[in-house]
Structures are given as structure tokens and as C-alpha cells.
Amino acid sequence: MEKFAPVKRSEDGQPVRYLIVDDSVFARKNLARMVETFGGQVVGEAGDGVSAISEYERLTPDIVLMDITMPQMEGIEAAEKIVRDHPSARIVMVSSVGYQENIVAALQRGARHFVQKPVKPEVLYEVIKYVMRDDGVTVRSAGAGA
Amino acid sequence: MRMDLIQPFINSTDAVLAQGLGSPISIENLSMEEEAYRRKGIAAEVILMGEIEGRIIFDADLGASLQLASRLAGVEVSETDEDLVREAVLELANQIIGNAITTLNDQGFHFHVRPPTLHTSEQGSKSSEDTEALVMCFNTSSGNVFMNVALRHHCRQAVEHTAIAG
Numbered sequence: 001m002e003k004f005a006p007v008k009r010s011e012d013g014q015p016v017r018y019l020i021v022d023d024s025v026f027a028r029k030n031l032a033r034m035v036e037t038f039g040g041q042v043v044g045e046a047g048d049g050v051s052a053i054s055e056y057e058r059l060t061p062d063i064v065l066m067d068i069t070m071p072q073m074e075g076i077e078a079a080e081k082i083v084r085d086h087p088s089a090r091i092v093m094v095s096s097v098g099y100q101e102n103i104v105a106a107l108q109r110g111a112r113h114f115v116q117k118p119v120k121p122e123v124l125y126e127v128i129k130y131v132m133r134d135d136g137v138t139v140r141s142a143g144a145g146a
Numbered sequence: 147m148r149m150d151l152i153q154p155f156i157n158s159t160d161a162v163l164a165q166g167l168g169s170p171i172s173i174e175n176l177s178m179e180e181e182a183y184r185r186k187g188i189a190a191e192v193i194l195m196g197e198i199e200g201r202i203i204f205d206a207d208l209g210a211s212l213q214l215a216s217r218l219a220g221v222e223v224s225e226t227d228e229d230l231v232r233e234a235v236l237e238l239a240n241q242i243i244g245n246a247i248t249t250l251n252d253q254g255f256h257f258h259v260r261p262p263t264l265h266t267s268e269q270g271s272k273s274s275e276d277t278e279a280l281v282m283c284f285n286t287s288s289g290n291v292f293m294n295v296a297l298r299h300h301c302r303q304a305v306e307h308t309a310i311a312g
Contacts, residue, residue, distance in 0.1 A: 026236070070261065095244065096241040097244040118166060
């Protein structure tokens with residue numbers, strides 16, 4: 001996998017903490033592998049929207065990567081509930097179903113960005129930097145390719 | 147069956163598998179089937195409801211499933227890792243079908259989709275006259291992957307939709 005300059009939290013220089021929400025274990029592992037190459041730390045995983053809300057409350061991650069089509073509660077509804085209680089929550093929707101109507105609905109309900117599956121690491125990396133804005137800093141080191 | 151409903155599935159299979167495997171793929175065979183679908187390997191099924199209704203089965207033979215799972219997981223996956231292989235096939239089906247659905251929705255077709263489920267029976271339900279299936283066989287560097295698409299477009303709803311829109 002491509003080498004990326006680590007993205008750290010600007011306030012304390014610690015790794016960005018991620019909550020990954022997807023009903024597919026395989027997709028979660030794949031995303032986890034990807035964000036670890038960005039220097040991130042996966043602090044939790046959830047397989048549906050209901051668990052995502054409780055895990056967010058428990059872990060208060062820096063970024064949530066959230067699938068849309070999931071059992072029990074879909075990702076857009078979960079994102080809305082999280083953002084309602086935590087307006088500063090940074091939620092990035094990650095879904096294979098990326099039609100305009102869906103993207104607009106997700107953004108209107110509080111998601112910060114949308115990434116379509118299959119996820120290209122370089123695309124997700126740029127989205128993470130964009131979503132973190134001033135709260136994130138890219139640590140340049142020898143050998144970092146991005 | 148309407149080709150404009152099928153083409154997005156061909157395009158997304160091509161794009162997602164080529165990206166996942168890092169090598170080009172080709173359509174080896176394309177046929178219409180009215181007989182019940184016979185599973186070839188590990189298969190995932192997605193149900194569509196709404197203006198377009200029907201089902202799509204994504205089916206990868208064992209060799210292709212193992213190779214795809216290994217490529218996507220970034221580690222060597224063997225036959226004993228059954229759960230991982232099934233998860234890989236489900237996720238690929240999700241990505242391929244999700245991308246095609248995105249295209250169809252953006253073209254103005256409105257419908258909903260359920261998350262993919264494993265298609266475990268050896269033989270699926272027989273296609274009806276309305277939902278005869280198009281079976282596509284994709285040749286990849288890892289083996290064969292099949293897509294069985296049986297969709298029906300609700301003309302009445304579409305006409306109403308057009309009338310309302312107009």
C-alpha cells in the first residue's frame with residue numbers, strides 16, 4: 001500500500017482516532033488498514049447505526065467513517081443523530097451507493113464528506129486532511145511519499 | 147430485458163474488479179437464461195425494489211473467490227478462511243452493485259436496495275417471462291466471475307413519474 005505522510009491531531013500531535021462503521025467486517029478491516037497507513041488509530045468499530053451512536057458516545061473519536069446501507073439503522077440516520085448531539089462530530093460517509101440524492105441527504109443531515117467505494121487510499125487521505133482542517137497536521141518525514 | 151438497465155452493471159463490474167485485482171478483465175460470455183440459476187461458487191444476492199425490481203446475483207468460482215479475497219485483504223487467504231472469503235464476495239457484490247445502482251439512480255430510476263446476502267442454495271428460483279435473466283461471465287486473472295441480472299422495469303410507474311415531472 002502507498003506510503004502517506006501521517007496526519008496527526010494538531011492539538012497534541014497524537015494519531016487521529018477513528019470509529020469505523022460498516023456492516024461488512026471485511027470492509028471495516030480494509031478501511032482500518034487504510035487509515036493506519038495514514039498514521040491513524042482505529043479506536044472502535046460498529047456494524048450498524050445503533051451501535052455507531054453508542055460507540056461514538058463512549059469513544060468520542062476524531063473521525064467516523066460511516067457506511068450508508070446497514071441493518072437496524074442506516075448510516076445517514078445514525079449520522080444525523082450523532083451530529084444532533086455532537087455538532088462538531090466529523091462524519092465521512094463511505095458507501096458504494098453514491099447517487100446524488102443520497103449524497104445530498106447525507107450532507108444535509110450533518111455528514112462532512114462522502115467517499116464512494118471501492119475506496120481509493122489517496123482519495124480517502126485527501127478527504128481526511130480536508131475534514132480535519134486546522135485540527136489536523138500532516139507530519140512530513142523522510143521517505144513519506146504523499 | 148432493457149440494455150440500459152444492464153450496461154451500468156457491466157461497467158461497474160469491469161471497473162471494480164479491475165481496480166481490486168489490478169489487472170484488466172473481459173466478458174467471456176453473455177447469455178439470456180430462463181432456467182433457474184445454478185450457483186458456480188460463492189454467491190451474493192441483492193434485491194431491488196421500486197421503479198426497478200428484481201435481483202442480481204454476483205457469483206465467483208472458488209479460485210476467483212480466494213484470489214479476490216487475498217488481493218482485497220492484503221494477505222494470503224486459504225479455503226479454510228471461509229468467513230473471510232464470503233465477506234470478500236459480499237463486499238465486492240456490494241461495491242459492484244452499489245456503483246451500478248448509483249448510475250441508474252442518477253439517470254432518473256428510483257428504487258431501493260437491500261444489503262447483499264449470501265446466496266447459499268445450489269439453485270435459485272426460475273426466472274419468469276418478465277424477469278428473464280442475463281448471465282454475464284467475466285474472465286479475470288484470478289478465475290471466472292458471474293453476474294446474473296434479472297430486473298423488471300415498472301412502466302406504469304415510470305409513465306406516472308414522467309407525467310408528474312412534466
